[in-house]
Amino acid sequence: METEIKDISRLTPKEIQALIRKGKWDKPTAGLALGYAQANLVILPERYAFDFLLFCQRNPKPCPLLEVLEKGVFEPKEMATGADIRTDLPRYRIYKKGSYVKEVEDISEYWASDMVSFLLGCSYSFEFALMEAGIPIRHIEEGKTVPMYISGIPCKKAGGFEGPLVVTMRPIPPDKVVRAVQITTRFSAVHGAPVHVGDPLKIGIRDLGKPDLGDPVRIGPDEVPVYWACGVTPQMALMKNKPDLVITHSPGHLFITDIRNEDLATF
């Protein structure tokens, strides 16, 4: 696999989608097709689709919709013409009634004609933009998973979907905070501007050293913790509602789109 790992970082999104479809890549997608947007995936039976779409509409920062596929459609025409979301992600997770069932590399056998699929923007896109601007991303420097915290801010409820806003935190040097806000403001399709800057207690986080998910990272003496809405938010709302069936990407194993991060900027 070593040669493939070397090769894959140079491949285009289309080539990576094909490789994954053939079962030749089942590992995380971080660092692949740099500059192209990666997407979280949520698949639900039609009867839950309106409420979940409404949940995303009401909570656009944690649930930034890149594309919603109609009932039974598995080709994401806007994000990647010709791709198949049933086979082109490296790993998927199946949940029934809010409980994890199993991880699979292909969901064709779970697919049904009433499935509605949602592709959601992810923070890789705005992190790419921050790094391009010379703003360091601590968890990447430390080779860790971004620290995530269940905040005290409730999402806006929609039908059976509700839950707390989950946030990621990145320590930013004080002279770069304004620039970090400006840069991510342009990327509302991928979580957008921060939800909070500074004191964690103000959003109900007691201890930055103990994230609810991911790894703690070092915060320098002058650095300011900056918080962005996190894609785990809709995952938690989904689990809480216990739908009969939900299929999602496996954490870190995302869908690689044909769309450049920069083309997702809203201005």
Added chain:
Amino acid sequence: METEIKDISRLTPKEIQALIRKGKWDKPTAGLALGYAQANLVILPERYAFDFLLFCQRNPKPCPLLEVLEKGVFEPKEMATGADIRTDLPRYRIYKKGSYVKEVEDISEYWASDMVSFLLGCSYSFEFALMEAGIPIRHIEEGKTVPMYISGIPCKKAGGFEGPLVVTMRPIPPDKVVRAVQITTRFSAVHGAPVHVGDPLKIGIRDLGKPDLGDPVRIGPDEVPVYWACGVTPQMALMKNKPDLVITHSPGHLFITDIRNEDLATF
């Protein structure tokens, strides 16, 4: 009514909502509660709601959602707590199977528990921002309705909803075009940035002197026609799909929200 007309321009949104609810104001809402956002209204039976919500999600410039009310809900909690969208607009239009049926001042008798209501942003909000910045709005100067054109740009289809993008045109002095783009970019909740600047033929408009709706306006020799997505777009898509029942605001008779235009700015 003359005294009421004088009074109403000074009233708050809550006061105007109450006046309309009591049947004391059935005229257009332009110029009322200046600085506060006004909203277009679309009400559909539940069976059309997912597709229409998806149409709005896919076409956010012509269909900027301010609030979507769940099935059977008539209080727009985000936009105006305590208001009732069945009584608090001056005039409504009832359509059955795509055909106009009648205009009414109260839709209580048409209301059913499966109704889903959509409040959409309108251009009054960004026009207010343009005027605050000293950018003249020609149709307002001339006391006319904004000229609207059916462009050659198709909307993205969603279920049974499809149709052309309808645009409004405002002639802008050449030294104000950039500023007009910047200002309206901030207001993505109310149509946002222009869809086109300059040559009408490039978006399939043959004659600016003959708008498809509204009135023609004078375009000065140096002025640049600037085009914004228009709320008539979803109306046309609705009529084309011929749902059993659609209720909308009557043109110009909008819902006055409690939210300031400035609070709708996305940055």
